Every structure is written in C-alpha cells, then in structure tokens.
Amino acid sequence: MALIPPRTLKGFRDYLPEAMIPREQLIATAQRVYRSYGFSPIDTPALEYLEILTGKGSDETDRQLYKFQDHGGRDVGLRFDLTVPLARFAAQHIQKLGTPFKRYHIATVWRGENTQRGRYREFMQCDFDTIGTKSVTADIETGLVIHDLLRAIGFSKFTIRINNRMVLNGLLDKLGLADKSTELLRSLDKLAKIGRDKVAAEMIAASGATAAQADEVLKLSELAGSNADILQQLGPLVAGSETGEEGVGRLGEVLAGIAAAGIDDARLLLDVSIARGLDYYTGVIFETFLDDLPTIGSVCSGGRYDNLAGLFTKQELPGIGASLGLDRLLAAMEELDMLAKVRTTAPxxxxxxxxxxxxxxxxxxxxxxxxxxxxxxxxxxxxxxxxxxxxxxxxxxxxxxxxxxxxxxxxxxxxxxxxxxxxxxxxxxxxxxxxxxxxxxxxxx
RNA sequence: GUGGCUGUAGCUCAGUUGGUUAGAGCAUCGGAUUGUGAUUCCGAAAGUCGGGGGUUCGAGUCCCCUCAGCCACCCCA
CATH class of the missing domain: 3.40.50.800 (Anticodon-binding domain)
Incomplete structure (x- = not known):
C-alpha cells in the first residue's frame, strides 16, 4: 500500500514541545497581564457566517478569507481576526454584559495570504479591548497594558509608537483631502520604509493630492524633538480643525497619563507617521517595535475605534483595543535567542x-x-x-x-x-x- | 495574488563539464564486567536526492510542472 506523505499546508505548522512550551508560557503571561487590569476571557467560534466576516468587505480581506460552504449549504468562513467576531459578539450580548466591557481573547485566526518570516496562514492573536467608553483613561490603560506585556515577556528594549488619527484627519480636513484619508494614511505608513520622496510621489499618484498638499501632510510627520516638543509643534499645524485639535489634546492626555503611571518616557514615541492599515481606527493608535529587531515589524498594535459593531446593531459601541502578535513575537524571540531550550515541563x-x-x-x-x-x-x-x-x-x-x-x-x-x-x-x-x-x-x- | 532565490540523512552541508552501489560532521540508538550525565573508542540505524513528468544509453546534476521555505511587492500580527 502506498504511504501517504506526511505534510502540512503552506503557512500551517506543527508545534514541537520546544516550540510549544515557550508558546504556552507566552500565553500564560498575556493572560496574567490582561487579568491584572480586569480584562475577562471570552471565546467565539472559529467558523462564522460569511456575511458576518465580509461585512466590512474590502477586497483585501476578501482575498485572504478562507471560505466555503458547510454541509448544510451555508456560506461560512474562518475568522481572520478577533475584532470582527468581537463586534458580532458585542452586538449580541452587550445588553447582558453592560458597559464598559473589558475582554481578552486569545485564539487562532486564519488568513490565506503569502507567508513570510513570522507570518503564517494560521496564527494566534492575543487581543484585549475595552468597549463602551470613549474615556481617555481607556486609551492610557491600553498603552500601559502593552508596556506591561512586553516587560512581563522579558523585553527591556522596545518602543511604543503612538499617534492619533484625529490629528491627521484634522489636517486632511483643512487641506480638503478628507475623502482620501485611507489612501493617504496607507502611503504615509510607508515613510520609514521607502522614504519621503517616494511617499510624496505615491500620494500624488494614488490619492490625487497636489505636490503642495503632500508636502503639508509629510511636514506633519517630520516633526522632531521630544514628545513634548512634537506635541507643541502639532498645535499650530492643526489649528482651526476641531478634530485635529481634539486629537492633539487627547494625545497630550495619553502621554501624561502613561507618564503618571510611572512608565519611562523613553519607551513612548510620538510618531505622527504611523497610521495602521486598518481604516476602522479613528483615534489613538499604538504600534510596538523591538529595538533589537525593528525589521520584524510591530509586535503589538491597536487603537481606538468609534463604532465597533455598527454593522450588527444600532447601539453605538466605541472602544479601544490592541493585539499581541504572538507568532511574530515568538519568531523575534527565537531570533534574539531569548527562548530557553527547555524540553521538559516537570522539573x-x-x-x-x-x-x-x-x-x-x-x-x-x-x-x-x-x-x-x-x-x-x-x-x-x-x-x-x-x-x-x-x-x-x-x-x-x-x-x-x-x-x-x-x-x-x-x-x-x-x-x-x-x-x-x-x-x-x-x-x-x-x-x-x-x-x-x-x-x-x-x-x- | 505578482515577481525573485532556494530545496541532497533529524540538523549543517559536500557531491567536479550528466557516468556505476549518493558522502561527511553533528545529533540519534546500541556496546566498552551488573547503580551516576563528560570525553574517548567500537558499532548500528537513517536519504523514493521535496514530488511528478520530460530530454538522454544514463539525471542529485539539464528542461517543464507542482509542493514547500525565504525575500520583495501587496497587506498586516
């Protein structure tokens, strides 16, 4: 009889004990930190009705979605993140739960995209979110959780980059580019990678901005100095835009709050160029980079959104949350030789x-x-x-x-x-x- | 999804312009007078050369397809 070749699908992996032990440790650490702030665990099904997942339906998510018909002929899909399931979950259960509702969710998600170092088709996300409040306290707390997480995992050299979409949106408002904000933010996000000139060129080509407008947007992200310096310079740039002024104000409050909690100011970097690809973010944005391995990308990202569950309920549910990229982080720790080569669980x-x-x-x-x-x-x-x-x-x-x-x-x-x-x-x-x-x-x- | 690079034992790799039974180091397992991790010595096991097809008298070496990994784009954790 012919043997079946044992193999796994592209982007899907087996975890041997030496990989699984640190993985479980990392999960346990995340749970401990989340719980220390009062977040509660939830879980949702891996499989959802396709319409739930495609609700926001950009072409990109559509391309990455694993979808098929189940045995009953229903159109279904595997969840590609934990935010959309949370939205559905909140719409269904928020009456019972009450607000503010703080939950964490550590689970596997699936994306049919091309693989790369630290990027797989099946991977785990460790999300935490606070929904039902617009309070800047929740923004501050999100930054604190990210900080505590990285510290608890064992990192001492990392930078949490922080921004607020309202600042950029305020400026775009003033420039009359508000309707192009998604494209412009996407271009701006590449600043560190491809440089100013190429970003400007892309803004002009992809968003129809004029050279002068692109220049204005870029000027915003090239502010230098300490966080306080940057904050001060931002004021005049967005003056006149209510959104922009509020954004700058909230940024100041978040920075002050995180400092008040005793976090070293050097760990936080006000970076007006980070934008996050996801266009549902509307307020503060966080991205976390490892100083020793910046090329692996952000290992913990998140931000504030105005209306999480707008597709599923008329009840307005603002919130904020972030996600720890467990697999990317493990890839980084592996590379930085931070993983003990323990193969036993009993001492x-x-x-x-x-x-x-x-x-x-x-x-x-x-x-x-x-x-x-x-x-x-x-x-x-x-x-x-x-x-x-x-x-x-x-x-x-x-x-x-x-x-x-x-x-x-x-x-x-x-x-x-x-x-x-x-x-x-x-x-x-x-x-x-x-x-x-x-x-x-x-x-x- | 597009483009590029790579693919030989568990791991790291050799393998000459295509030419007989594909090698090494490390790791694994067994042994070196019956209960203590090392070193050393002896021995063993382990490869349909990622898979399939083609060219050829002959393919690990050349060609095509496919699968997987890495990199860039895209997007993002």
Missing amino acids: VFMPYFDRERLGDYLALAAQIRGADIGVEVFPEPKKLGQQLKYADSRGFSVAVIAGGNEFAARTVQLKNLHSGDSEEVSLAEGSAVLVARIRSILSIV
Whole structure:
C-alpha cells in the first residue's frame, strides 16, 4: 500500500514541545497581564457566517478569507481576526454584559495570504479591548497594558509608537483631502520604509493630492524633538480643525497619563507617521517595535475605534483595543535567542532502575506531585547512566535517585543536575524534608 | 495574488563539464564486567536526492510542472 506523505499546508505548522512550551508560557503571561487590569476571557467560534466576516468587505480581506460552504449549504468562513467576531459578539450580548466591557481573547485566526518570516496562514492573536467608553483613561490603560506585556515577556528594549488619527484627519480636513484619508494614511505608513520622496510621489499618484498638499501632510510627520516638543509643534499645524485639535489634546492626555503611571518616557514615541492599515481606527493608535529587531515589524498594535459593531446593531459601541502578535513575537524571540531550550515541563526526574521497586518509585513521585512539584518517572528500568543522559538532554533540574539500598535505608539521593552535586535525604519522617530540599534547589536554578 | 532565490540523512552541508552501489560532521540508538550525565573508542540505524513528468544509453546534476521555505511587492500580527 502506498504511504501517504506526511505534510502540512503552506503557512500551517506543527508545534514541537520546544516550540510549544515557550508558546504556552507566552500565553500564560498575556493572560496574567490582561487579568491584572480586569480584562475577562471570552471565546467565539472559529467558523462564522460569511456575511458576518465580509461585512466590512474590502477586497483585501476578501482575498485572504478562507471560505466555503458547510454541509448544510451555508456560506461560512474562518475568522481572520478577533475584532470582527468581537463586534458580532458585542452586538449580541452587550445588553447582558453592560458597559464598559473589558475582554481578552486569545485564539487562532486564519488568513490565506503569502507567508513570510513570522507570518503564517494560521496564527494566534492575543487581543484585549475595552468597549463602551470613549474615556481617555481607556486609551492610557491600553498603552500601559502593552508596556506591561512586553516587560512581563522579558523585553527591556522596545518602543511604543503612538499617534492619533484625529490629528491627521484634522489636517486632511483643512487641506480638503478628507475623502482620501485611507489612501493617504496607507502611503504615509510607508515613510520609514521607502522614504519621503517616494511617499510624496505615491500620494500624488494614488490619492490625487497636489505636490503642495503632500508636502503639508509629510511636514506633519517630520516633526522632531521630544514628545513634548512634537506635541507643541502639532498645535499650530492643526489649528482651526476641531478634530485635529481634539486629537492633539487627547494625545497630550495619553502621554501624561502613561507618564503618571510611572512608565519611562523613553519607551513612548510620538510618531505622527504611523497610521495602521486598518481604516476602522479613528483615534489613538499604538504600534510596538523591538529595538533589537525593528525589521520584524510591530509586535503589538491597536487603537481606538468609534463604532465597533455598527454593522450588527444600532447601539453605538466605541472602544479601544490592541493585539499581541504572538507568532511574530515568538519568531523575534527565537531570533534574539531569548527562548530557553527547555524540553521538559516537570522539573524533577526520577530514574527507574531497580526493577523490583516500581511501586516505591510511583509512591514517592505521587508524594512529590502532591506538593505541586512535577515529576517524571522514567518508564523503563534502563541503566542509570542512560537515564541521566536522557534527563540531561531534556533539561531537568533535579533528579531523585533511589535504588534498593536507598529504599531499604529510607533515604533517597537528591541530585542537582545543573551543578552535579548530590546529597542524601532521609525519608524517615515522610517526604516533607525531601520536598523542602527540592524546592530550595529549584529556587536557585 | 505578482515577481525573485532556494530545496541532497533529524540538523549543517559536500557531491567536479550528466557516468556505476549518493558522502561527511553533528545529533540519534546500541556496546566498552551488573547503580551516576563528560570525553574517548567500537558499532548500528537513517536519504523514493521535496514530488511528478520530460530530454538522454544514463539525471542529485539539464528542461517543464507542482509542493514547500525565504525575500520583495501587496497587506498586516
């Protein structure tokens, strides 16, 4: 019989333990940070009615959408982000939930786009959103969560770029380019990548702006100096536009609020050129770059939107949220060598080499687990040397070694696998002493 | 979706202008007098040369298609 070649689809991946362990750690960290601000978990179906997903229907999302007919002939699609499902979810349940509603959602999404480093067709998003409030407090809190997230994950060198769409929109209003804002923002977003001249050329070609208008828009994004300096210069540029003035005002409040919470000002960069591709953002925008690996792109982005669920309900639901790009972040951490090469999830290894004593091993392991310390008992009574080699390659921290001699004497040998030191621990009084010794070794290594 | 580069053991790669049974290092597994991770030594296993088709007496080497990875565009996490 011909074998079926084992393979995975383009952009879809298997996760081996060494990839999955840091992945789960990252998810746990995100959950912890989100919960520390009072966000609650939700989940929604992977599959939605196609009309739910295509509601906003730009050609781009349409192209990337995985869609098909289910067995009942319904047109369905796999979710390509967590924001659209949130919109539907909110429209359906907000009466019961009440506002403001703060939720986080960590789940897989699918996009049929071309793959690249850190970009896949199946990937995980870690969104958090606060809906039902326009308060600048929520804007500030979003910045704080992003900061805490990156710190908790282990980054110390990163920059959160912050902007407000209202500033740009205000200026575009003044210039009479309001209806071209999506195209112009998209061009502006490329400033760092392709340079001023090309952006200006693209604005003229794609948006029908005049050279003078393009120049005005670009001037806005070339302001230099500290955040406070930039803020000050922005004022006159948008003067006369109500939207623009409000945007500048809110930016100032967000910066002040984040500073008040004690965050180092250097971590925040007021950058009027960042725009985000998504055109549903209407207020503050965040993008987060790793200083050591800026080319991988933003690892945590988000912003404020006026009316999340406008397609699904007449109730106006303003909100703000951001999304941690888990897979991109893991790719970055891999590249920066930040991932420990741990292949075990239990810290304690127990070799099984006295064939007659399986019951004793299992009993002892159960007692250690009872103290909430993970133990792996080797499944075969192989040579001790081989078992230790296995323990070494998997990255165990300590080994509890016992054979006929030890069991007879009511002791075990406790070995620190990092230093190689070992000590004899008595079991005469039960396992409490052993557990305490294991804890003390684990707390050091 | 468009364009470019790449594809030989688990990993990193050799493989001469097409020429017999495709190699190395590392990793894996076993052994070197019965209970301690290293080094060393011995041995073993492991490849339909990504897959399919074509040219040829003969293809890992040349051509076409396809699949996958990377890069750029597009878009974005």
